[in-house]
Amino acid sequence: MTQRLDYLKESPSQTAGPYVHIGCTPNFTGIEIYGGDLGTSMKTGPVKGEEITIKGVVYDGTGTPLRDAMVEIWQPDAAGLFASANETRGQADPNFTGWGRSPGDMNTGEFTFETVKPGAVPFPDGRMQAPHITVWIVARGINLGLHTRIYFADEADANAADPILTRIEHQNRIPTLLAEKSADGSYRFDIHLQGPKETIFFDI
Amino acid sequence: MSPIKPTGGFIPRDRNWQPDALTPPYKTSIKRSPQAALLSFPTTLSEETSPVFGHNILGELDNDLILNYAKPGESAIGPRIIVHGRVLDENGRGVPNALVEFWQANAGGRYRHKKEAYQAALDPNFGGCGRTITAEDGSYEFRTIQPGPYPWPNGMNDWRPAHIHFSVFGHGFAQRLITQMYFEGDPHIKLCPIVGVLKSQEAVDALTALLDMNRTVPMDSRAYKFDMVLRGRRQTYFENRKEGL
Numbered sequence: 001m002t003q004r005l006d007y008l009k010e011s012p013s014q015t016a017g018p019y020v021h022i023g024c025t026p027n028f029t030g031i032e033i034y035g036g037d038l039g040t041s042m043k044t045g046p047v048k049g050e051e052i053t054i055k056g057v058v059y060d061g062t063g064t065p066l067r068d069a070m071v072e073i074w075q076p077d078a079a080g081l082f083a084s085a086n087e088t089r090g091q092a093d094p095n096f097t098g099w100g101r102s103p104g105d106m107n108t109g110e111f112t113f114e115t116v117k118p119g120a121v122p123f124p125d126g127r128m129q130a131p132h133i134t135v136w137i138v139a140r141g142i143n144l145g146l147h148t149r150i151y152f153a154d155e156a157d158a159n160a161a162d163p164i165l166t167r168i169e170h171q172n173r174i175p176t177l178l179a180e181k182s183a184d185g186s187y188r189f190d191i192h193l194q195g196p197k198e199t200i201f202f203d204i
Numbered sequence: 205m206s207p208i209k210p211t212g213g214f215i216p217r218d219r220n221w222q223p224d225a226l227t228p229p230y231k232t233s234i235k236r237s238p239q240a241a242l243l244s245f246p247t248t249l250s251e252e253t254s255p256v257f258g259h260n261i262l263g264e265l266d267n268d269l270i271l272n273y274a275k276p277g278e279s280a281i282g283p284r285i286i287v288h289g290r291v292l293d294e295n296g297r298g299v300p301n302a303l304v305e306f307w308q309a310n311a312g313g314r315y316r317h318k319k320e321a322y323q324a325a326l327d328p329n330f331g332g333c334g335r336t337i338t339a340e341d342g343s344y345e346f347r348t349i350q351p352g353p354y355p356w357p358n359g360m361n362d363w364r365p366a367h368i369h370f371s372v373f374g375h376g377f378a379q380r381l382i383t384q385m386y387f388e389g390d391p392h393i394k395l396c397p398i399v400g401v402l403k404s405q406e407a408v409d410a411l412t413a414l415l416d417m418n419r420t421v422p423m424d425s426r427a428y429k430f431d432m433v434l435r436g437r438r439q440t441y442f443e444n445r446k447e448g449l
């Protein structure tokens with residue numbers, strides 16, 4: 001018998017199930033507790049940078065909106081700094097949490113995030129990445145939470161130089177990662193779990 | 205020399221260990237599973253950072269589901285249990301300040317949710333959610349009632365084993381995890397299509413909590429121990445060293 005590498009295995013994931021909102025956004029389901037749901041607001045005061053709204057819907061492979069999903073986003077502030085204990089490059093905007101959590105609209109499933117346009121952050125090799133927001137999706141029927149990213153269609157130059165976007169084999173799928181400005185001024189970012197418009201999901 | 209602190213990127217997720225997206229016996233996965241290959245990349249700052257949750261967000265009863273929805277002087281009905289354990293990373297280190305959220309059905313297997321269709325009665329004193337933040341050594345505990353098994357629409361007669369759902373926030377968004385805890389000895393475990401998405405008995409065991417008589421409070425509550433493991437970081441003494449130094 002050889003020696004053993006004493007690493008632990010990550011806990012296996014299980015679906016968030018149909019009632020993830022009870023656990024993560026209980027007030028949304030009518031259980032009044034904690035003084036409010038975490039992640040409802042990403043701003044705790046006046047924030048620096050361009051304030052934006054991002055809206056979208058998570059669709060299944062039949063084109064039906066999910067109404068039992070939970071979507072979380074995580075991003076840096078307008079200067080590219082994270083409100084994280086692991087941020088060593090500077091002090092992030094104290095009025096911006098960088099983290100949002102949405103149970104989606106009760107009837108339409110549409111999620112909405114009131115946030116700021118993120119600044120750019122470097123790739124591990126030092127090159128700058130295009131401005132982006134990290135997204136995590138869980139729901140009934142999803143066995144392991146799905147990671148993706150929101151990039152911005154109006155950041156064409158930065159996107160064209162992005163270390164990840166430029167290495168995607170199927171360049172025709174990149175629009176699935178781009179938030180587009182809508183007529184009402186908000187950004188649209190729909191997520192397709194499956195089908196011809198399937199979003200690019202990340203193993204990251 | 206001080207021990208090397210893991211500061212590198214996160215160890216890749218073991219996709220041979222974690223469940224696949226498409227698991228047909230769990231029917232809902234069929235139309236909710238991506239079919240294209242995932243895009244694999246080393247973690248970047250966006251995944252290596254995470255929001256900070258302070259212990260100050262917690263109310264006194266947040267980790268007590270027996271009381272946190274109960275009317276004054278009353279308590280939730282069912283077998284009283286303590287669930288405790290540690291949140292660790294793959295390197296075996298405790299993860300301090302991890303936000304742990306949990307939710308569950310009541311003792312009869314009924315959720316407090318408007319879409320819930322099971323005829324079992326609601327308990328007016330049971331909400332079904334709680335939360336806590338791990339201590340410096342990664343430990344956590346909460347008090348609740350043991351949830352009941354419940355039927356669910358999948359096969360004609362599928363029942364979930366008794367379980368508690370967990371959501372865990374570590375120190376990097378890459379560690380984000382949702383899972384479920386099962387109870388030792390539950391005969392529904394081996395019948396359940398959701399448990400069935402797990403790829404090995406070892407994986408099922410990793411989610412099955414043991415009765416812990418040492419933490420059981422005599423004449424009050426039994427205890428179950430449930431540890432959870434989040435992705436770890438690479439140990440990178442060399443990684444950050446510039447060439448030539």
Ligand SMILES: [Fe+2]
Nearest residue numbers: 017309367369
């Ligand atoms: Fe459940």
